[in-house]
Amino acid sequence: MLKPLLMIPGPVEVDSEVLAMMARAPLSHTSPAFIEIFGECLDNLRDVFVAPDGQPIVVAGSGTLAMELAVANLVEPGDRAVVIETGLFSRRMTDLLRRHGALVEVLANQVGDIPQLEEIEAALIKKPKILAVTHVDTSTGVVAPIHQIATLARKYQVLTIVDGVCAVAGQEFRQTDWDVDVCITGSQKALAVPPGLALVMARPRALEAFRSRKVPVASYYSDWTFWLPVMQAYQARKPSYFATPPVSLVAALNESVRQVKLEGIEARWNRHCRLSKAFKAGVTALGLRQVPVRDEIQAVTLTAMYYPEGVDSSLLGKISAEGVTIAGGVHPSIAPLTFRVGHMGIDGIGEVLRTLAAIEIGLEIKSGIGVAAAQTCWMNWSRI
Ligand code: PMP
Numbered sequence: 001m002l003k004p005l006l007m008i009p010g011p012v013e014v015d016s017e018v019l020a021m022m023a024r025a026p027l028s029h030t031s032p033a034f035i036e037i038f039g040e041c042l043d044n045l046r047d048v049f050v051a052p053d054g055q056p057i058v059v060a061g062s063g064t065l066a067m068e069l070a071v072a073n074l075v076e077p078g079d080r081a082v083v084i085e086t087g088l089f090s091r092r093m094t095d096l097l098r099r100h101g102a103l104v105e106v107l108a109n110q111v112g113d114i115p116q117l118e119e120i121e122a123a124l125i126k127k128p129k130i131l132a133v134t135h136v137d138t139s140t141g142v143v144a145p146i147h148q149i150a151t152l153a154r155k156y157q158v159l160t161i162v163d164g165v166c167a168v169a170g171q172e173f174r175q176t177d178w179d180v181d182v183c184i185t186g187s188q189k190a191l192a193v194p195p196g197l198a199l200v201m202a203r204p205r206a207l208e209a210f211r212s213r214k215v216p217v218a219s220y221y222s223d224w225t226f227w228l229p230v231m232q233a234y235q236a237r238k239p240s241y242f243a244t245p246p247v248s249l250v251a252a253l254n255e256s257v258r259q260v261k262l263e264g265i266e267a268r269w270n271r272h273c274r275l276s277k278a279f280k281a282g283v284t285a286l287g288l289r290q291v292p293v294r295d296e297i298q299a300v301t302l303t304a305m306y307y308p309e310g311v312d313s314s315l316l317g318k319i320s321a322e323g324v325t326i327a328g329g330v331h332p333s334i335a336p337l338t339f340r341v342g343h344m345g346i347d348g349i350g351e352v353l354r355t356l357a358a359i360e361i362g363l364e365i366k367s368g369i370g371v372a373a374a375q376t377c378w379m380n381w382s383r384i
Contacts, residue, residue: 002323005324005325005355007325007326007341007342007355008325008342009189009301009341009344010165010195010342010344011194011195012342012345012346013345014192014193014194015255015256017255018193018252018255018259019194019252020255021254022194022251022252024248024251026247029239029245029247030239030240030241035237035239036237037254038058038245038254039234042058042231042234043235045199045257048168048257048260048265049164049168049175049183049201050173050174050175051175051176051201051203052176053204054202054203055201055202055203055207055232056199056201056231057069057201057202057228057231058197058198059197059200059221059227060197060243060244060245061196062186062196063163063165063186063198065198066184066185066198067092067163067184068219068222069198069222069224069227070161070184071093071096071097071102072100072217072218072222073217073224074129074130074159074161074182074206074210075129077100077101078101078102079103079128080126080130081097081102081103081131082106082120082123082131082132082158083097083107083132083133084107084115084131084144084149085107085108085115086114086133086137086144087139087140087142088140088330088332089163090132093132093134094106094132097132101218102129105128110293111331111334112140112291112293113292114142114144114145117152121152124152124155124156127157129158129159130160131153131158131159131160132163133149133161133162134165135162135166135171135173136164136300136301138166138302138340139304139329139330140292140304140334141290141292141298141302141304142298143171143292143297144297150179151179154179159181159182159209160179161181161184165184165186166189166190167189167299168183168191169190169191169260169268170189170268170269170272171190171301176203181206181209182200182206183200184199184201187252187253189344189345190301190344190345191256191257193249193253193256197253202224207228210224221243226242226243269300272343272344273300275343275346275348275351276299276303277377278374278375278377278378278381279303279343279355279356279374281373281374282371282374283356283370285369285374286359286360286363286365286370287308288308289305289306290304290305290306291305301342301343301344302340302342302343302344304329304339305340305341306334306337306338307337307339313328315359315363316328316339318361318362319358319361324355326339326355327342349378353371357370
């Protein structure tokens, strides 16, 4: 039987050791075995975010809950916030901020581009409380220059929230060095765990802002008042409870994070970068135009492309017939014109070549030109 290959921007292919954790009988959340698993997982997550001074929070839920865990605890009604809009998920961030009472200024450019740094600085001079930015917007494949943006935010003492859902563990990100206050992600993207976990990494300034709140957090389940003592207890290898942790998913995350540590976060970023470059070389050779308007704002973790002339979303079905699942467009203004391939959580060039071969078959291109370009790029990597 044809082994299916999942190449969407999350959920992604999951390693067999990680999957095996999901198949074990659930542990008691207060058992010594689970306390060690959760404690180790929280400790090791600091290496994934490169946040030695970060406080991890891991909660049952998806990436959207992780966004809300950041927003609900930092925003008080009437606070001003700036959102750098690079796609659909930045818009979600704007909605969330407004829902929690923030007055939001949105900075946007044409689809596939990001606002200029000068424009961002002009908004920061007005001293909002929060700047929110999506590291990789999964609807456009645009990557934001987080280091530069966070440095600007620091200059004006603005708290930064980075939506790293489609980035953390696949795209270079150094939370402490880059001085990002809060970064959030979900389990189902570059961490390559099944969906179901919301992850937050909060650094001291964010915790301080939370502690000096004047009004209670509007969302009960998201309130850090409950979660911080629980996380700190597991880190101290003590039992704790606020709401039952998803023990099997936490065990799977711990295995994935252990693997990240074993490989080394830098090596993992490099591997993802090399795979992405190879895939992008392949689609470029096939004449496909990407959504990001410049090479340097193309994400590592996924590729968002326009269909060639005369092709529509029926291409996805033809690719799926070859056993490869890729994703259609989701950004409202370009959805019917675009498709997306995620390349997170895969081991090597094999998956990239198979995906390109399926795209060539779907497009009825007989030459293997995309596969060849990807393979050449992969082999020339050390010489780039
Ligand atoms: N932010 C980004 C950048 C995302 O890609 C996604 C999911 N595609 C989300 C937030 C929301 O995550 P979830 O679907 O897990 O709620």
